[in-house]
Amino acid sequence: MTRFDVTLAGEANSDLLLYGLPEALPSERELLADRMAMLLGGSPAITAHNLAALGSRVGFITSYADDVFARLCLDELAAVGVDLSCAMRAPDGIGTGITVFLQHAASRRTLTYPGTTTTLRFCDLNLDYLKSSRHFHLSSFFLQKELMHDVPRLFAELKQAGLTISLDTNDDPAGRWDGPIEDALRYVDILMPNEHEACSLAKTVDFESAIRKLAELVPLLVVKRGSRGALVQRGTERLSVPAVTVGFVDAVGAGDSFNAGFLHGYVNGKSLTHCLHLGNLAGALSTTAVGGTTCFRDKEQMNKFFKIQIEP
Secondary structure, eight states, X not given: OOSEEEEEESOOEXXXXXXXXXXXXXXXXXXXXXXXXXXXXXHHHHHHHHHHHHTOOEEEEOEEOSSHHHHHHHHHHHHTTOBOTTOEEOOTTOOOOEEEEEEOSSOEEEXXXXXXXXXXXXXXXXXXXXXXXXXXXXXXXXXXXXXXXXXXXXXXXXXXXXXXXXXXXXXXXXXXXOSTHHHHHTTOSEEOOBHHHHHHHHTOSOHHHHHHHHHTTSSEEEEEOGGGOEEEEETTEEEEEOOOOOOOOOOTTHHHHHHHHHHHHHHXXXXXXXHHHHHHHHHHHHTTSSTTTGGGTOHHHHHHHHHHHHOO
């Protein structure tokens, strides 16, 4: 009996969301937002939080700063049952990473201070802790500057221990999409990009070409398509499910929430179609309130949403 269903490693950051901003942002002006929220952020942290909220046993290794933002993040993770016993203090002088989302009526700007995101190293990871699981998930590949080049080594260790592995690279802010990604993909069971990320990883602007190329590299390719739903490509076989229609607030953390739903189904032995459906539901639920974790804090309402959608 393993200790965890899923283990993760990566950043736990803060998301600051400002709503109601004008489309134009002139300099030397004080511009007013009409709403704000500060919530748990960071792709692996949101995924870990929502996996635990859905009922998975989750262990998470993160590097945290000695500041109020880190305490808020760790408290929110602990409140849903994420195990943080191997979390570690970051070096002095480095603060918690913060992403500021400037939410306009028809668009969004994103500004990030990586902070502790870049400090996690391979030597910091308790491998026995990560191995005491059935599955390992990694996000923010290109932001993990101190860990990135050791990811193939990490994946090889975990694969040898019998874990299945999923990867959501997220965006590459530098726009290079290089590094040891191909070496890492040799050990990946599930690759989970969105459409833009899939094309960037495959280095093509043609979506179908990207699907064909990436599906040759991993057993399961799961692509998030926003309002067009999601698909799984397994070799030449394709499964697709449509998006779930909900009252939309924002898309912050929706992809990470999708990952949580899909992986919760996957580690519980559900069919790929069911996993896709759970992923879509979790992603859709996320968009009905601010940030990526708000809707997963109220277990009763969360369970009601899933029950209504699965059992109409």
